[in-house]
Amino acid sequence: MTLSANLIVIVSLGYVVLLFALAWYVDHTTASGGGAWLRSPIIYTLSLSVYCTAWTFYGAVGSAARNGLEFLTIYFGPTLVFVGWWWFIRKIVRIGRTHRITSIADMISSRYGKSGPLAMMATIVAVVAATPYIALQLQSVTLSFEAIVGGEPGQDAQIAFWTAAGMAAFTILFGTRSLDENERHFGVVAAIAAEAVVKLTALIAIGLLAIFGVSGGFSGILAAPASDLPPLDQVAGPRWMTLLFLSAAAIICLPRQFHVTVVENSSERHLATASWMFPLYLFLISIFVLPIAAAGMISLPSDANPDLFVLTLPLTMGQEELTILAYIGGFSSATSMVIVSTIALSTMVSNHIVAPLSMWLMPVRGHERTGDVLRVLLTTRRIAIVLILGLGYFYFLVSGGSGALASIGLIAFCGVAQFLPALVAGIFWRGATHAGAIWGLVAGFAIWMYTLFLPSFDGAFLLSQATLDEGLWGIGALKPQALAGLEGVDPLVHATVWSLGINTAILVGVSLVTRQSPLERLQSTLFVDVFGSAPAQAMGVVQRSATRGDLFLLAQRTLGLEPALALFRSAARAQGKSGDFPDPSPAFISRLEQELAGSVGAASAHAMMRKTVSGETISTSELMDIADEAAQLVRASQALEAKSLEAERTAEQLRAANERLRALDVLKDEFLSQVSHELRTPMTSICSFAEILRNDPALDDETRQRFAQVIQGESERLTRLLDEILDLNFLEEEGRSIPLTRIDAEDVIESAAEIALAAADRPVRLEWGRRAGSAFVMANADRLSQVFINLISNGIKHNPGPDIEIRIESRIDGDAYLVAVEDNGPGVPEDIRERVFEKFFRGGVSGGAGLGLPISRGILQAFGGTLGLTERASVGASHRGARFVVRLPLSPAP
């Protein structure tokens, strides 16, 4: 069965008109500020599916029929790259957005010092690599048209020509309407997204037909002999891995893929959605490939072209509508690929080849007109579109449209994969240099041309059949498909290994022995550290000057009058100036250059700026600052962390200090109440006795005498108490400033013992133990004496027994002088031994105010010594006694 050619032409034209209408409508809506839905992640993901060209639509089934599961690798590669978006795509998109990248050639040249030659080289590689790919689309449209209408091969060239012409018209209309601020084309993206839906729907419909419509249905396919099924066992091996690698590289490196992924990206968040939705799209589009291939092999004659199963399957089954749907699906895949490819490639050609050339040819001063550069670029883009499609058409004619679709596509994949080393090294390795990138690219490109691209013409173009068979000049080692005698390898694997291997080796090797220019160093830092560095700071690194007039002239020539004015106004506002013209500061010049780069590419923008400004220098110190910035950020965050730890520690100390203060406050209150209590007791008795003396004249003299004695005694006690309190206060406040002299402590003990015994009201037996003889310490004799008197009198006072004994011994222990004062009293229970040194603590019976021991300890501490209390070694059955030990540091002889 065939369908009439007119019907197919009308359907095709109708479909194209719909696309035009959609693109026009969307462009119209977004121009008036609407169309927010166009910036949704779903549209973004659908536009990514421009990856699925006619090669997918027709070629995947053909590939499955010929090579089994191998077709899956073409979708696994992109799946892995998108699933791993956090690694690579995210960084590329961020760089693209930060630096206003317009194409993959722009990206590479911008990274390697905004190099014009590198951009030009990359553009040439991209155009040449895309040529077979575009030819593939033309071929598939031609094949599908012929298959449907049953035309003779003579029509090939004609159909392909009109297809190419139609696509050129669409692209020129919607792809080059303006030098868009960010190279975004909403109309085109909407059309691509619509086509993505069309091709998926068509393929699924044919897939369902293959499963349920073919005679015998699903079980019929299953029952078919293995020879009629796609060979499914050839999955492992070098070709499998090569295809995985190439397709993973292609999803980034193909100019159209870079364009939709990076340049048309309107939000980084869309990547997160695309990271699973795009693989899902690929999954859905692949899942019916095997059933269609199987159904085609079973039900179609064995000489049928497997590349056209998608079309011939419904055709032979008389499914007219499905055939047309399939045809439209294939047409969609082909047109969307061609449109986006030519937009991307024409941008590259006009920015990187025509713009630098036209700069030499541009009119000299005085003849510039508003927007003239803009017009030149737009015109060259239109011409470039026609030329690129022309090249594809030429390839189609020369190669005779004979190869299998998949193998043509893979030639292009291998070609664009030459960008990969420079791209990966560019964003992960700061040391990659311009020389390394350009020589690697040139070498890889040359090897790809020689081993894969030119042989694809089968001797019809440049390389003769003889060269293919015998090698260049008959040298066997130079055989294009067996370099250095590497025979028996799949040509694709062979070309990939050689071209990419040598490309990478040269990139790395040359980078290691060459140096970067300052601008290159700046760019490499900005690219590699894109997540760390602040772009604003980089703006001022390139120091240069220009007049406002010259800058404005440049801006309006390239951007057009209105956008240039708007840009200058906003910059003036940002600088806080009232007029339309900002100061031509280095930062503003850099910003202007970036704006221009968004239209003409980094290399051309830089070259244009160079002609306008004077004295371009890159301040090395600022460059160092930027290079250091990532490290600085790390350091800053570490410093911050350290600071917060420090703050935490300080807070801890403050808390502790606060607690101590609170405790001291409580102590002070206790002390005050103790003191007032202590003062009150003698005061009360003084008052009451004085009152009795005054009010009772009948008292006899003896009683008066006794009362006066009591009053005197209590007054003395009061005075003593106050003295002690003052003492304590003095020790606590100024203990450190007691004047110290070198004295013999032994003498002090003897005189202190005498005084203490004289004051005792009971008989006391003093026993001297072992003596040190003489011990010189730094102390104050009076104060030290006070300590000993206090210790001895305590021993007497607290001993209720009739037979009081005090024993004193002293000795030298290393550089310390030890004195022990022991008594035969009841001793101090262990649990209160430390408390006796507290103020106002009184061990049971009355006596002093309980300040003696704290004062003694304070005095000794002022001398650098200590006062301790232990239990006396047993002296008898019942008496244990207390043992106070004074320890003072010896003073060395002067």
Place this chain on the structure above:
Amino acid sequence: MSNDKTVGKGKAGVPGQGGAGDQELESGEKALDARKARDAALLLPFAGLILISPPLLAIFTPDVNVFGGPLVAFYLFTVWAVLIVCAFRLARRLKGEREP
């Protein structure tokens, strides 16, 4: 450094310090979770690559049929679907993420 940090966190989270400490702990846990999601996003493509590369793939090449299709095709599509699901779950966790 990281040790000090944990100590600091631990201190702040001492019971009796009130809700602030718990909140801090929770935000710390969240930060750890986000880091785990990032790590997983970095590892996922490599896991996928290993699963569809020759050494592992060879296990599934014998001519065995599952659900009417060859085992290896079934296996490859299953791995693919699992990758998509993993990417979907990770994307939801990483979406709101700002660069640390």
